[in-house]
Amino acid sequence: MSWARIMAPLSGGAGDREAIKAAAMLAEPFGAELAGVYTPADVADVMPWMGEGFLGGVQTTALESLREAAAVGERHAQAAMDACPYPKKSLVSLKTPVWAGLSAESRLSDVVVFSNDPPRGRGPLAESFQQIVVDEQRPVLIARESLSIGGVMAVAWDGGKEASRAARLALPLLEKASQVVILAGVKARKFDPARLQAYYAARGVTSEVQLLEEPGEVGPCLLKACQRLSANILVAGAFGHPRLQEFIFGGTTRTLLGADQPSLFLSH
16 A cells, blocks of 8 residues: 655644655655645635625735735745755645635545644644544644654554544555554453454554553553554544543543654544
């Protein structure tokens, strides 16, 4: 299996170069296209609250300021792309309606790469992260400082739908790993981690199973196991419970997003 298009949403801000670097690192082993997608604030989103008289002087000035900021951001995004030495790359600049364009670009990409801030609700791409993961259900890589391709990878497994999608979609990346470890919680759904192990073996990926027998919540146990294994990427299902419940009560996904390591390959 292989990937052909790796997408990195860009805001024109300081986090763009980090996201581009990670996306290039992910694209390189596959010879894939790196698509930087500049995602500005959408002028159409602010028009409704301006009312029928939005073409007054103050409102017109506000719209012009948004357009100017978008143009500046696009230049910054282009400069960040130009600074990346990876040769097979392109920049797509979204126009109104931005959300529709972002959805379309993500649907035509194999993996979408984010830096650490958007998944934590920080910065202009926070809503883009939620849209791509939850609404579009696209696989994402959250790149952290220690990201590398070809090292130890861990797969969080509970037999559920989200975990299963993530485990399948990550297969091209798992094929590049030096070691694959399936981390299975003993108190989760009824499942047999050996079935996932056999699924991988049939596709040429050797893996081992480790049971998380420590007491406590699943998220911290997964993070502790990754640290013990020196895993630089954890594959996991995202938002297995309703989003409102996850937001109020926390949940494994929020625990993983709040950690500094490892990098995450997530799918909802």
